[in-house]
Amino acid sequence: MDLTDAEVEALGSHGYFLRDAFLGEPQALAVRDAALARVEAGVLRPAGIRRGADHSLDTSVRGDHIEWVLPGADPALETLWHHFRELGDAVSSAAYLGLGRFDVQLACYPGGGAHYARHRDAFPGQSNRRLTAIWYANAGWTPPDGGMLRLHPEDPGDPVDVAPVLDRLVVFLSERLEHEVLPSHATRLALTAWFYGRGA
Numbered sequence: 001m002d003l004t005d006a007e008v009e010a011l012g013s014h015g016y017f018l019r020d021a022f023l024g025e026p027q028a029l030a031v032r033d034a035a036l037a038r039v040e041a042g043v044l045r046p047a048g049i050r051r052g053a054d055h056s057l058d059t060s061v062r063g064d065h066i067e068w069v070l071p072g073a074d075p076a077l078e079t080l081w082h083h084f085r086e087l088g089d090a091v092s093s094a095a096y097l098g099l100g101r102f103d104v105q106l107a108c109y110p111g112g113g114a115h116y117a118r119h120r121d122a123f124p125g126q127s128n129r130r131l132t133a134i135w136y137a138n139a140g141w142t143p144p145d146g147g148m149l150r151l152h153p154e155d156p157g158d159p160v161d162v163a164p165v166l167d168r169l170v171v172f173l174s175e176r177l178e179h180e181v182l183p184s185h186a187t188r189l190a191l192t193a194w195f196y197g198r199g200a
């Protein structure tokens with residue numbers, strides 16, 4: 001897998017790029033079915049933050065349910081996992097990021113206004129997450145479904161809203177880009193890879 005010149009340029013100057021048709025439709029639908037099967041099997045857990053003496057779950061910051069995905073979990077999910085690995089290699093060589101291992105997470109926002117407040121995936125100077133790659137699995141998404149990813153690039157200008165449509169990939173520098181998930185009104189599925197620096 002290679003990055004286009006436009007993707008390398010966008011990552012350097014704006015901190016992100018988008019790529020549609022990352023897997024191609026037949027493969028994308030297979031991954032979507034596999035992800036939905038995990039959700040329907042009831043294996044995802046609420047990702048909200050535990051607070052207070054009783055450790056009750058606060059879903060006001062993030063309302064998704066998650067599962068960490070390992071290669072071998074399922075053939076279709078493994079295909080996506082390999083594409084993420086190739087993406088990490090391509091970004092490393094094209095953008096000199098020196099990426100090493102990565103984790104993959106399946107996240108489902110159940111609708112009902114579930115969202116994720118504005119945040120960064122990593123903080124500058126800490127040797128943790130360097131690159132975030134999110135792949136969306138929402139066949140038939142329409143604007144009333146909500147759940148747009150809102151990016152807040154550092155350069156002045158308006159935020160950028162990304163519709164979480166099937167087979168769309170968004171890639172950004174984890175330390176640089178603040179982002180949020182706007183309220184979701186339908187089941188919203190995403191698989192995210194977080195890449196760490198070498199040696200991390």
Ligand SMILES: O=C(O)CCC(=O)C(=O)O
Pocket residue numbers: 107116121134148149179180181190192
């Ligand atoms: O699913 C998305 O579009 C973004 C989710 C997110 O920001 C996160 O899990 O850190």
Ligand SMILES: [Fe+2]
Pocket residue numbers: 119120121179
């Ligand atoms: Fe995030």
